[in-house]
Amino acid sequence: MSRPAAPVALDDTDRRILNALQEGFPLSPRPFAEAGEALGLSEDALIARLARLRETGAITRFGPFFDAAAMGGAFCLCAMAVPADRFETVMTEVNAQPEVAHNYERAHRLNMWFVLATETPEGITQTARRIEEATGLPVLLFPKLEEFFIGFRVAA
Amino acid sequence: MTIDATDRRIIEATGAGLPLAPAPYAAVAERLGLSEAEVIDRLAAMQARGVVRRIALAPNHYALGLAANGMTVWDVEDTEASRLGRQVGALEFVTHCYLRPRALPDWPYNLFAMVHGHDRAEVEEKRAAIRVLLGPGCRADDVLYSTRILKKTGLRLARREG
Numbered sequence: 001m002s003r004p005a006a007p008v009a010l011d012d013t014d015r016r017i018l019n020a021l022q023e024g025f026p027l028s029p030r031p032f033a034e035a036g037e038a039l040g041l042s043e044d045a046l047i048a049r050l051a052r053l054r055e056t057g058a059i060t061r062f063g064p065f066f067d068a069a070a071m072g073g074a075f076c077l078c079a080m081a082v083p084a085d086r087f088e089t090v091m092t093e094v095n096a097q098p099e100v101a102h103n104y105e106r107a108h109r110l111n112m113w114f115v116l117a118t119e120t121p122e123g124i125t126q127t128a129r130r131i132e133e134a135t136g137l138p139v140l141l142f143p144k145l146e147e148f149f150i151g152f153r154v155a156a
Numbered sequence: 157m158t159i160d161a162t163d164r165r166i167i168e169a170t171g172a173g174l175p176l177a178p179a180p181y182a183a184v185a186e187r188l189g190l191s192e193a194e195v196i197d198r199l200a201a202m203q204a205r206g207v208v209r210r211i212a213l214a215p216n217h218y219a220l221g222l223a224a225n226g227m228t229v230w231d232v233e234d235t236e237a238s239r240l241g242r243q244v245g246a247l248e249f250v251t252h253c254y255l256r257p258r259a260l261p262d263w264p265y266n267l268f269a270m271v272h273g274h275d276r277a278e279v280e281e282k283r284a285a286i287r288v289l290l291g292p293g294c295r296a297d298d299v300l301y302s303t304r305i306l307k308k309t310g311l312r313l314a315r316r317e318g
Binding site: 022030032057065072094 | 170172182196207209237252253254256268308
């Protein structure tokens with residue numbers, strides 16, 4: 001469990017790195033040299049900047065992003081209405097499932113929203129049922145029917 | 157099955173991220189007893205098949221000062237949902253947009269659009285812009301602000317026996 005990180009001080013170069021590398025990173029023997037060239041940075045300078053951005057928490061992940069569905073697995077957004085006095089216990093039970101990739105508390109009657117990532121499509125309902133048995137609370141499933149894919153821009 | 161055992165080892169070795177070293181794919185290859193070329197070729201092949209969506213950086217919205225994260229949700233006519241979803245997804249400030257099933261009677265919404273902002277006022281402004289775009293095609297809407305990250309991990313593959 002993590003609290004929101006405090007805002008990190010970024011300079012213009014950091015912002016350019018964050019914006020450029022959200023779009024993609026080269027798949028070549030010296031990718032930092034290649035990506036650095038486009039940013040006007042040396043290989044060493046880009047690596048040092050990324051290391052600092054990762055250390056300060058400005059970067060959540062850096063590397064390949066995999067699609068569970070393309071590997072024969074599945075993703076599913078799920079929601080639960082958890083009574084306030086049981087929230088921490090239920091959170092521990094839900095988070096204990098390795099299939100729970102991320103989990104957010106949200107201000108709503110449905111106050112716990114998590115994503116399941118499983119190796120098979122059946123794994124979604126199996127995991128949801130396991131969570132229902134462990135917590136005694138219904139799990140609502142919101143599988144994606146259609147994705148309106150627009151990239152991953154965040155104006156840094 | 158679109159991945160074999162070697163692909164799976166590469167996925168496991170890079171699931172937490174790439175090493176920050178001049179030759180990161182060579183570093184992964186060395187750890188797995190493969191050649192650098194094989195790691196690069198297999199990642200490229202997985203990318204071509206859609207197993208790898210992209211190789212990139214994911215910024216931490218909170219650390220960037222985008223402290224307000226609102227999941228805006230909309231009840232739109234099913235026959236209009238794809239057309240409207242494309243329009244909402246094309247908005248510059250929407251980071252993810254999906255059509256999902258309703259869960260009646262608890263949940264009447266079928267269009268989900270994630271909006272980030274420096275504060276809730278900024279998210280509300282963006283939400284109002286979505287409402288204008290949807291016009292009379294939207295019957296009801298809500299916004300769910302995240303108040304805490306309870307868990308966040310990369311994709312982990314379950315261990316396969318044998």
